[in-house]
Amino acid sequence: MTNLVRLRDFVREFTRLVDSGADEARIFSDGRELLGALVAVDDWLPDEFARPHRDRYRQFLLHCDPLERFSVVSFVWGPGQATPVHDHTVWGMVGVLRGTERCQEFALPATPGPMVSTGSHALPAGAIDLVSPIVGDIHRVSNALADGVSVSIHVYGANIGAVARHTFDLASGERKRFVSGYENETVPNLWRV
C-alpha cells in the first residue's frame, strides 16, 4: 500500500489555491511549493501509474478537478523515450519524482522554417519546471537516463488530456493539432482508508 494521503492533501490544497482565484503568477509561486512537497517524497504513487511501456512514454491521469480548472498527471519514461516537440496552451508545472528528465525548449521561427532552440536543462528528482504561453510553452521532454525509468508529476491549468494543442516538426516547424487523452481507465482512490 502506498501513502496516497500525500496526493489527497495535494489535491485538497491545490483546489483551495484555485478556488482563491490565484492567477498564473501565484499558481507558479504557491503551487510550486505544493508540488515540490509532493515530489520530495517518493512513497505515494501506486505502481500501476508508474510502469513504463516498452515502446513509448505514458501519461496517467491521477486527478482532474470537477470543474476542469486543473489536472494532475503522472508521466512515465522508459530508457530513450521522449515526447514530440509540443505546446500546452495553459500553465503547467512539471515535478520530477523519480530519475532524471531532460527538457529542451523551443520557440517558433519568425518566418516558416526549423524550430528555434532556446535552451536545454536536466531535471533531477525533486526539480520543478514551468511552462505556459507566458513563460515559454514549447518543449520536448525526454528521459535523461539511458538505463532507468523516470517519472514526473505534472499539474496543468485545464483537463489537459482534453485540450486541443499542437506538436511541431523540428526541421520544418510544421504544426499539427493533437489531443493527448490519458492512458488509464481508472484513477487512484484518494479516499481509501
Ligand SMILES: [Fe+2]
Ligand atoms: Fe510538456
